[in-house]
Amino acid sequence: MSNFITSPAPHVHGGDSVRKNMLLVILALLPAYVVSVIEFGWGALITAAISVAACVLTEWLIGRFVLKEKRQTIGDLSAVLTGLLLAFNLPSSIDWWIVLIGAVVAIGVGKMTFGGLGQNPFNPALVGRVFLLISFPAQMTTWPLAKGFETSYLDAETGATPLYYLKHMAKTGDLSVMENLPALRDAFLGAMGGSLGEVCALALILGGLFLICTRVITWHIPVSIIATVALFAWIGTPEGMESSQYVAYQLLSGGLMLGAFFMATDYVTSPMTAWGKIIFGIGIGFIMMVIRTWGAYPEGMSFAILIMNACVPLLNKIRPMRFGEKKK
Amino acid sequence: MRTFKIGGVHPQDNKQFSAHQPITECPLPKQAIIPLVQHIGAPAQAVVEVGAKVKVGELLAKAGGFVSANICSPVSGTVTKIDQATDAWGAPMQCIFIDVEGDEWLPEIDRKPDLVRQCTLEPKAIIDKIAAAGIVGLGGACFPTHVKLLPPPGKKAEVLIVNGVECEPYLTCDHQLMLEHGEEIIIGIEILKKALGVQRAIIGIENNKKDAIERMRTLAQSKLGIEVMPLKLRYPQGGEKQLIDACIGRQVPSGALPIEVGAVVDNVATIFAVYEAVQKNKPLISRVMTVTGKHVAKPGNYSVRFGTPIDEVIELAGGVPAHTGKIIGGGPMMGRAMDHTEGMPANKRLSGLLFLDEKESVRAEEENCIRCGKCVQACPMGLEPYLLQRLSQLEMWDECEKHDVMDCIDCGCCVYTCPAHRRLLDGIRPAKAKVGSILRERAAAAQAAK
Numbered sequence: 001m002s003n004f005i006t007s008p009a010p011h012v013h014g015g016d017s018v019r020k021n022m023l024l025v026i027l028a029l030l031p032a033y034v035v036s037v038i039e040f041g042w043g044a045l046i047t048a049a050i051s052v053a054a055c056v057l058t059e060w061l062i063g064r065f066v067l068k069e070k071r072q073t074i075g076d077l078s079a080v081l082t083g084l085l086l087a088f089n090l091p092s093s094i095d096w097w098i099v100l101i102g103a104v105v106a107i108g109v110g111k112m113t114f115g116g117l118g119q120n121p122f123n124p125a126l127v128g129r130v131f132l133l134i135s136f137p138a139q140m141t142t143w144p145l146a147k148g149f150e151t152s153y154l155d156a157e158t159g160a161t162p163l164y165y166l167k168h169m170a171k172t173g174d175l176s177v178m179e180n181l182p183a184l185r186d187a188f189l190g191a192m193g194g195s196l197g198e199v200c201a202l203a204l205i206l207g208g209l210f211l212i213c214t215r216v217i218t219w220h221i222p223v224s225i226i227a228t229v230a231l232f233a234w235i236g237t238p239e240g241m242e243s244s245q246y247v248a249y250q251l252l253s254g255g256l257m258l259g260a261f262f263m264a265t266d267y268v269t270s271p272m273t274a275w276g277k278i279i280f281g282i283g284i285g286f287i288m289m290v291i292r293t294w295g296a297y298p299e300g301m302s303f304a305i306l307i308m309n310a311c312v313p314l315l316n317k318i319r320p321m322r323f324g325e326k327k328k
Numbered sequence: 329m330r331t332f333k334i335g336g337v338h339p340q341d342n343k344q345f346s347a348h349q350p351i352t353e354c355p356l357p358k359q360a361i362i363p364l365v366q367h368i369g370a371p372a373q374a375v376v377e378v379g380a381k382v383k384v385g386e387l388l389a390k391a392g393g394f395v396s397a398n399i400c401s402p403v404s405g406t407v408t409k410i411d412q413a414t415d416a417w418g419a420p421m422q423c424i425f426i427d428v429e430g431d432e433w434l435p436e437i438d439r440k441p442d443l444v445r446q447c448t449l450e451p452k453a454i455i456d457k458i459a460a461a462g463i464v465g466l467g468g469a470c471f472p473t474h475v476k477l478l479p480p481p482g483k484k485a486e487v488l489i490v491n492g493v494e495c496e497p498y499l500t501c502d503h504q505l506m507l508e509h510g511e512e513i514i515i516g517i518e519i520l521k522k523a524l525g526v527q528r529a530i531i532g533i534e535n536n537k538k539d540a541i542e543r544m545r546t547l548a549q550s551k552l553g554i555e556v557m558p559l560k561l562r563y564p565q566g567g568e569k570q571l572i573d574a575c576i577g578r579q580v581p582s583g584a585l586p587i588e589v590g591a592v593v594d595n596v597a598t599i600f601a602v603y604e605a606v607q608k609n610k611p612l613i614s615r616v617m618t619v620t621g622k623h624v625a626k627p628g629n630y631s632v633r634f635g636t637p638i639d640e641v642i643e644l645a646g647g648v649p650a651h652t653g654k655i656i657g658g659g660p661m662m663g664r665a666m667d668h669t670e671g672m673p674a675n676k677r678l679s680g681l682l683f684l685d686e687k688e689s690v691r692a693e694e695e696n697c698i699r700c701g702k703c704v705q706a707c708p709m710g711l712e713p714y715l716l717q718r719l720s721q722l723e724m725w726d727e728c729e730k731h732d733v734m735d736c737i738d739c740g741c742c743v744y745t746c747p748a749h750r751r752l753l754d755g756i757r758p759a760k761a762k763v764g765s766i767l768r769e770r771a772a773a774a775q776a777a778k
Contacts, residue, residue, distance in 0.1 A: 005653050005689045006667045008754060010740030011660040012339060012497065012688075016747040018698055076695070118696035118748075218705070272701035272712065322710040322732060323334060323569060324579040 018117070021267075022077035024216045028207035029084055029262065035190045035200035036092065040144060043092030044196050048084060050096050054103030055083030062112040069116075078117050082106055085125035088197025088258055089302065090132070093144040098136055102128040122309045123269045126302045133302070141298075143193040161193045162253040163298040166246075169238045170293050178241070187252040198258040201251070208261030217265040220277035221284075225260040226251065228285025236293060255301035256288070263301070269309040276315040283308045329535060331560040332570040333579075335708035337741045339497045339563055339661065341536055346500045346620040349628035351508055354644055356431060360403045360635030361673040362388060362424045363415045367464040368471050369395030374424060380407045385434040385611050388424055391459070397472040398462035400611035402633035404432040416638065416657040416672045417664050423673070426635065436609045443511055444607040447519050454523040454606055461605035463612045467491055467502075467566060467595035468658065470677045473602070476594070477523050479587045485524045486590035489575050490517060490599060492533040492540065493559065493566035496659025499680045501616040502596050504629040506533070506540040509600050514547045516603035517554055524592055530575045531556045531596075534565060563661060564739040568593045570708055582735050615676060617641070621683030623649035632674045638681060639669050645681075653689025656682040661740045665689075695748040703742035703752060709735045713742035717755035725766060728759045734767070736760055 036044040059079040063069045073079075086106050090099060106128025114120040133140045143161055165177045182192040190200025198204075211217045233250040237243040250256070255263070264270060264284055271280050284304045291300025365371045370393035376382060382401045389399040405428040413423040433439060449457070459474035479485055490513075494502040506513060517529050531548070533541045535558050548554040559565055559574050569580045571593060578589040586593055594602075597615060604610040613633055620627040625646025632641055642648055648655070648669075656663040657678050666672065703713040711732055719727045733756060742752045 003667045004655050004665065006665040007654075007689075007691050008751075008757070009656075009660075009662050009664065009738075010744050010753075011654060011656055011663065011665065011682075011684060012744065013692065013749065014337060014339065014744050016702070016745060017692075017749070018695055018747050021698075021700070021747055071693075073695075116696060118698045267698045267700040270699075272699065272704050272714070277701075316715075319731075320704055320707075320710045320712065321334065322582065322735065323573075323708065324581040324584075325710070 018076045018078070021216050022081050024214055025081055025211065025262065026077065026084060028210045028216075029088070029197070031203035031206055032088070032197050032200050032258070033084075035203050036088075036196050039190055039199060040092035040196060043144060046096065047090055047092050047094060047099055047196055048087035050099045051087035051090070051103050052080055052083030054100050055079045055086065055107045058104050058107040059112060062108060063116070067112070067116070073116055076117060079107060082111065082124045085197075085262060086128045088262075089125060089129040089195050089255065091140065091143045092196040093142070094139055098132060098139055101135075102132045105131045118268055120268055121312070122306055123263055123266050126263060126306055130302050130306060133297075143195070161298065162187065162249060163292065166249055166253060167292060167298050169241065170236065173238055173240075175238065175240050181249060184245070184248055184252065187249065194253075195255065198255045201257045204257040204261055208257070211261065211265070217261075218274070218277065220274055221265050221270060221281045222260040224278045224281025225264060225285040226256070228282045229256060229289055232286065232289040236289070250289070250292070254292070254299040259284070259288075259301040259305055264305050264308070269312060271312050271315040271318070273316070273318055273320045275320075276312075276318045279318070280308050280312070280315055283311065329558055329560040330574050331562045332565060332573040332708060334710050335706050335741060336562040336564065336570075337706050337744050338561065339744060341561070342497045343500050343503070343536065345498070345622070345624065346618050346627040346629060347503065348507075349500070349504065351504055351616055351629045351631050352644070354630045354632040354636060354641055356403060356428055356633065357636045357640055358428055359408075359637075360405075360426045360428055360633065361413055361637070361671070362399060362402065362426065362635040363413070363673065363675055364389050364399065364422045364424070365415070365419070366399060366470060366634070366676040367397040368469060369393060369397070371421065372396060372399045374410055374422070376407050376424065378407050378409055381405070382407060382426065383432050383434050384613065385437050385609075391472070395472060395475055397464050398460060398611070400462050400613055401426065402613035402635050403428045405429040413671065413673075415675055416666060416678055418666070438608040438610070443515070445515055447515070447522065447606060449606065451523045451525065454519055457606050458523075458602055461601070461611035463598060463601045463605060464676050465595055466597035466601065466615055466676065466679070468662065468677065468679060469568075473594065473598055476592055477520070483587045484590065485526050485587060485592050486528070487576060487592075488517065488520055488524060488526050488529040489572060489591050489593045490529060490531040491566055491568075491571055491593055491595045492531050492537075492544070493571060494537070495534060495563045495566040496661055496663075496679075497563075498620050498682050499618045499659050500620070501618045501629050501679060503537050503540055505600055505616055506537075506596055507543055510543050510547045512603040513544075513596050513599050514551060514554065515607065516599035518551065519602060519606050520594065520599065521553070526592075527553050529554045532559050532565075532571055532575050533557070534559050534561050536561050564708055564737070564741065567708065567737055567739060569737070582732060612676065615674075615678075617674065617678055618680035619645035620680065621649065621652075621685075623651070623685060624683055625649065634675055635673045637670075638672050638674055638678070641674060642669065642681065649683055649685070651685045652683045653686035654684040656684065658682075660684070661744070662738060691751070692749040694750055697750055698748055700747060702745045702747065703750075706741040706745040708739060708741060709737060711736060713752040713756065714750070716759060717750065717752045720755040720759035725759065725762050729763045729766070733759045733763050
């Protein structure tokens with residue numbers, strides 16, 4: 001009689017996989033991407049294609065020639081996701097070679113130097129983005145206005161994003177720029193300037209809810225970020241403006257929704273426990289609002305997430321509630 | 329509907345293969361091999377010699393300590409040798425070999441099918457009878473039942489919790505037992521209530537066994553203080569601590585026994601054995617086990633005398649299916665994969681035999697931990713499996729202890745849920761063993777210092 005396999009229990013698996021999770025996140029990003037393509041036209045298509053291709057190729061080259069791995073990891077789709085997220089964080093009209101540099105830094109420096117998926121302390125897409133923001137400040141803050149396919153990729157009309165006006169109002173109390181803000185409805189649906197994937201709050205929220213429903217992410221990080229931002233904005237509303245209006249603009253502008261649902265929730269660089277995630281989210285919301293209100297940059301989501309990424313090992317010291325532990 | 333509060337997973341229950349298959353008697357073997365360890369605690373001491381003629385129900389080995397259990401003969405015949413053999417868990421141990429001759433029972437055992445409802449015995453006499461019958465927890469842990477019925481000084485039992493959960497996928501033996509022997513189980517519950525001096529008993533049954541819930545409800549209707557509680561489907565609800573939490577909302581503290589929160593938990597199969605021992609003078613000599621799997625010809629629930637070679641049980645279910653990759657003793661979440669089956673006897677712990685095909689049997693390759701925290705969410709004890717595995721690999725035993733590795737109940741939820749297919753328990757089990765031995769050494773040293 002033959003000998004049977006004797007691996008230890010459990011002998012069944014739930015069927016979850018890294019690839020499946022990555023695929024679901026990519027799916028959840030699609031509605032926002034569709035809006036981007038409608039709003040920004042060719043720029044959105046070209047930038048994302050370059051970014052994804054460059055991220056995957058960089059991971060493959062490093063795996064093949066530097067780490068000499070037997071089994072390549074590009075099949076887990078995490079490089080595709082990093083590429084897509086990087087593109088979402090770039091202006092759609094940016095030069096192709098800048099995208100390329102961003103992708104090489106994101107995967108090469110942000111991920112593979114630490115040993116690949118699971119080892120990196122910082123969100124790779126944001127490492128790429130912030131590298132570009134510091135290296136190419138002008139190109140990185142020149143946003144095309146949402147125009148769709150009417151204009152070509154290269155000569156899109158550009159303008160300031162709502163965040164620029166919000167900061168101006170918060171800093172100076174000068175409400176005269178308010179008329180430059182897009183209508184709230186447009187901000188919600190994505191008809192405004194901004195990075196490629198961040199403009200349509202509605203699509204991002206739908207994608208985020210999809211991820212929560214499919215249990216890819218939990219509610220803790222997005223809810224704590226959004227709640228913190230709302231509270232901060234409500235308290236810090238410039239005089240003469242409706243609190244509710246100011247809160248709404250803060251929530252719908254910049255990279256908040258993209259960051260809260262898709263960037264801060266990156267498994268590798270966020271805390272393990274529920275309370276860790278909540279504190280992580282509060283930290284991100286707070287730091288982002290500090291930068292938005294008083295900082296030199298109009299937007300602070302990337303910096304806020306990266307700073308809190310650095311706190312994750314500390315936040316992982318927070319234990320989950322043990323079974324039978326007395327509530328104090 | 330109630331359930332336990334932290335963690336847990338929802339494996340496919342796969343009970344359809346053997347559910348509602350009537351309990352079938354497995355024929356007597358030619359030779360029975362009876363291990364002297366079929367329980368937690370000290371091995372039983374053989375009281376028969378080679379050459380002795382024994383009858384069914386006769387004492388073969390007596391409990392070897394306070395936490396230990398008697399072993400009574402499941403067959404009649406001649407003891408041919410007492411020798412080393414391995415049980416289905418692969419542990420080598422002393423076994424009594426009996427050549428089976430006929431099926432002659434001790435005369436005091438009542439083999440008539442009619443129910444005996446009345447029990448006039450005092451608590452002490454009930455517990456003595458249970459101890460004499462060698463009854464252990466048949467839910468999997470095999471803890472001697474009479475020991476549970478004797479709370480340590482200062483502790484008082486308030487409620488008896490009856491485990492009809494059967495949360496392991498595939499297994500259906502407890503389900504079928506409730507359907508066929510519900511009345512005996514109810515009488516057994518009344519006997520245990522009397523032995524413990526408690527007024528209240530709760531039968532916890534998961535909601536995927538609606539007919540068993542209905543059946544037990546009908547039977548319990550006329551009885552005072554017996555309540556049937558349907559529970560939301562969730563693994564590992566049959567774990568003692570999880571079940572108590574689900575039924576009465578109390579959490580047994582780390583390292584403590586259920587009696588700490590006033591609860592005593594017994595499995596329905598154990599309680600059926602209590603009925604037979606107390607009312608029928610029949611010791612624990614057999615159990616119902618489920619033989620199942622996608623490709624098994626005749627999956628079902630079989631009543632098997634201990635010591636029967638499991639090959640004979642497998643034959644009864646149609647033999648080992650083609651392309652079998654794994655044979656598991658018990659369920660798929662906590663059972664043990666056996667590399668062979670020849671010469672292995674059924675024992676008190678073996679609740680099922682599960683056949684997985686080659687494809688289902690191979691574990692997926694491990695990938696890097698992506699730190700998703702799903703193991704932390706799934707752990708029903710509130711532990712951090714990813715961390716414990718890492719600490720175990722680094723042999724940081726102090727840290728393992730600080731992170732409560734000893735609270736791990738081996739349920740496998742973390743491995744089941746891990747998207748990177750990390751073999752977390754492969755690391756945590758050795759850490760438990762190591763920390764356990766450190767704790768024992770420390771206790772011994774403290775004892776010596778006094």
